[in-house]
Amino acid sequence: MTEEEDSSAKMSEDVKRYLKLDPRSSSAATSEPPCSSSSSSSASALANKSRNFKSFEPPCPDHVLENVLENVLQFLTSRCDRNAVSLVCRSWWRVEAQTRFEVFIGNCYSLSPVRLTHRFTRVRSLVLKGKPRFADFNLMPRNWGAQFAPWVAATAKAYPWLEKVHLKRMFVTDDDLALLAESFPGFKDLTLVCCEGFGTSGIAVVANKCRQLKVLDLLESEVTDDEVDWLSCFPAGETHLESLSFDCVESPISFNALEELVVRSPFLKKLRTNRFVSLEELHRLMVRAPQLTSLGTGSFSPDNVLQGEQEPDYAAAFRACKSISCLSGFRDLTPEYLPAISPVCANLTSLNFSYANISPDMLKPIIRNCHNIRVFWALDSICDEGLQAVAATCKELRELRVFPFDPREDSEGPISGVGLQAISEGCRKLESILYFCQRMTNGAVTAMSENCPQLTVFRLCIMGRHRPDHVTGKPMDDGFGAIVKNCKKLTRLAVSGLLTDEAFSYIGEYGKLIRTLSVAFAGNSDRALRYVLEGCPKLQKLEIRDSPFGDVGLRSGMHRYCNMRFVWLSSCVLSRGGCREVAHALPNVVVEVFGSDDDDDDDTVTGDYVETLYLYRSLDGPRKDAPKFVTIL
C-alpha cells in the first residue's frame, strides 16, 4: 500500500486534475505509477490495476484504457507522435485530444478557430503561423490577412488556462492584445515574431495585466510608437519575468522604468534591449542583473564621450556577468568599446553581430576566444578573412548566418567562396547556414557538401540574379547538386545563381528529406518544377519567385498539394485557367491568386496572367476574410 501511495504522490497534478475518473475507481487509478516508458508498461499497469481494484464492478475496458492512455500520453510531447497516436482509433483520438496541451498550427488558414476549440479542450500553449515567408520581402500586399483576432476571440472563451501564445507573421492589433491580457489569468508567455499591427499601447496592456508573465519577446516585429511608456506599465513589486526582448521596437523607452523593472525581476535571464539604450545605460543594467544569460546590448555606443572623467568600466561589467552565453544587439557599435565583451567570449554559445559593421581586424581579437560558439550571425563586412578566423577557432559552430552590409545586387562583395570553403573546412559540425554573397563557385559549395555532412539547412543567396560560377562561368547546378547528394540530412534548401533545369533534377532526386525549398530567378522550364514536385517526397513548403514555371509545372504537383503546407509561386508564368484547374481538382486546397499592388480595387479580372499564386490545404474551405485583391478560385 505504501508503494501505491508514494506513486500517487508522484503523479503530476495536471494529470490528477484532468483525469475524468469514476469516483469509486479513483483510488485505484491514482495508485498507478505514472508510466514512464512505452506500451509494455501500459500492459503491466493494466494488470496492476485489476489486481488492486477495490470496487465490486469490473471497470469498463474502454474507460480503463482511456485512463491508462491519458497517463501514457502525457509524456508524449512531440506533435508528430501525437498526430500518429490520434490516428489509431476513435478512442485514442479522443484521449489524445484531451491531453494535448500544446497546439501547433503552421498555417492559420488551414483550419478555423472553431475546429481547434472543438477538438482540443485543454490547450495551454498555442503556436500560430500566418503569412508565408515571402511576405517579409514585400511580395505580399498589406492587409492580406492572417489576423489574430478570430483566434484570440475563440481561445478566450475556450481556454481560460491558456499560458503561452507564440505567433509568427500574424497581424495582431492592440485590441487583440488587450483581449488576451484580460482573458487569461495565468498567462505566461507571449512571443511575437515578424508580426505587425500593434503598438506600444498593446504591449503596455499585456505588461500591466498579465501578472504571471514570464516571457515577453518581440522579435523582428513592427511595433508602432504610440508614445506610451509601456515599461512603466509593469505592476509594482517583484515580477516573474524571465525573458524580455524588445530589440525590434523602434521607439525610445524610458530607461528609468527599464532599470527599475530589471531591479525587481530577480528571475530575469534574457534581456534584449533596443537601440535606444546607450552603452552607459547598458552598463547600469548589467550591474543590476549579473545573472543574465542572454543580453541584447542595444546601441553599444556611449551617449557622451566623457572627457577626463572616468568612464564606466564596461569590461568589468561583462566580467561580472558570468552566465552570459548569448550576446546580440550592437545596433550602433562604437568600435573602441567592442573589446569590453572579451571576458565573456569563452562562454559564449551564441553571438549576433549582424547589425554591426565589423571589419576583419575588429573581429579577430574577439572571435579568437570564442571556442564554444555554436551560433554566429554577422555582416559580410567581416570579409573572407573574418570567416577564416571563425573557421580557425569556432569548431563547435552549428549555425552561421552572414548578411549583406549593402544588400544590393551590384554592391561590392566582400565575401565569396573563399570564406565558404574556409568555414566548411574549419567548422565540420555545421548544421545550418545562410550566406549572402556576390560571387560563388561550384567548387566552394561542393567542398561544403563534402566537409559538412551534418547540414540540415543550406541557404545560399548569390545576390546578383542568374550569376554563374564566377571562375568557370558555368551554372551553379553542380554545386547545389553536390549539396543534395552529400548532405543526407538536408531539410531546408534555398538556391540562387544561374541554375538550369538540371539542378532541379538533382534536387528532386536526391533531396529526400527536404521539407522547405526556396527558389528565385532559376530554372529554364516547367521541367524543373516537375522534377521537384515529382521528387522530394517530404516537401512541405515550396516558395518560388520569378522563374519560368507555368501551368504544366503546376499541374504536375496535383497529387501532392493536399499533403503540403503551402505552395507559393509569384512572377512566374501561370495563367488563371491553370490555377483554376488545380482549384477545381482539389477541393481541400485553397487556391488564392493576387497581384502585388493592393489598391487594385476593381474586381474585374485583369487578364489571364497570375502574378501570385498561394495555395494551401484547408479543412474548412476558403477563408471569409480575404481582401478584395485576393481571388479565391
Added chain:
Amino acid sequence: MEGCPRNRETIGPKLLDLIPQGRKWYQEDKNNIDQEKKLELRLGPPGGDEEDRSAMKKNNNTETRNIKMESEDKSFQGFNSNHFSSSNKTSQKRTAPGPVVGWPPVRSFRKNLASTSSSKLGNESSHGGQINKSNDDDEKQVEPKREGMFVKINMDGVPIGRKVDLNANNSYEQLSFAVDKLFRGLLAAQRESSGGEGEEKPIIGLLDGKGEFTLTYEDNEGDKMLVGDVPWQMFVSSVKRLRVIKSSEISSALTFGCSSKQEKMRH
C-alpha cells in the same frame, strides 16, 4: 496600419511605391517571339510605362544570358504573352537591371545599415559627431543618421575643387550659403595671387542670376542646368556635380553639349 516609420524603404508595394523602388525589368519587343513560345522571358532595360498597370504587374522577366547554356527546352506553356510586352519607354536610362522588389531577400530592418553605420567603420575610429540624442531629455530624439551625400563642386577661376554635403542642407538657400563658405576664401586668394584684390567678398546671388556667379549643376543624364528650378528633393536625387560659373557665361555654359531643358525652364 499606421506604422511607425522604421527606416523602411518600402511600406508596402503600393503602385506608386513600386515605381521608384522596384524598377521593373521587362522585355524589349524586338527580342522574341516565336508564336509557339508565347512566353519569352527576357531582360531589357528597366522602367516601363508607369500608368500601364499590366506593365507594372509583370515584373518577372528572367534574363537569358548569352553565356548561358543553350537550353533547348523553353517550354513555357501556352500563355498569352501580352503581359510581357511593354513599351520601350524607359523612365531611367540605365543599361543594367534596376533593383527588383524584395531582392535580395533581406528584411527591411536589415537594409539601412549602409547608411547608418558607415561612419562607425573600425578603420576610422571616429565617434565624434555621435550626439544625435538630446542629453537632457528622457525622450531621445533620434534622427535617422544619414550618410553625407557629397558632390564635387568647382568654381570658375578656382583651380581647387571642393565637395559639398547635400544632405547637410535642406534648401537652396542653405546650399548657396555653403558654397559661399567653401569658396569665399579660395576665390579671394586666387584673385590676390593674380594681382587683384585679396579682400574676401561674400559670394551671393548664386541662384537668381544677379550675382557675379551663378550656381549650375550636372544631372544624372549629363545635362547642365541652373540650380534652383526644381523642387529641392528632386534636385538632390538627380544632381551629380555642381559648378559655380560666371553669370556672364551662363548661356554658353548651359547650351554647350546639352539640353534645351534649361531654356524651357527659364521661361
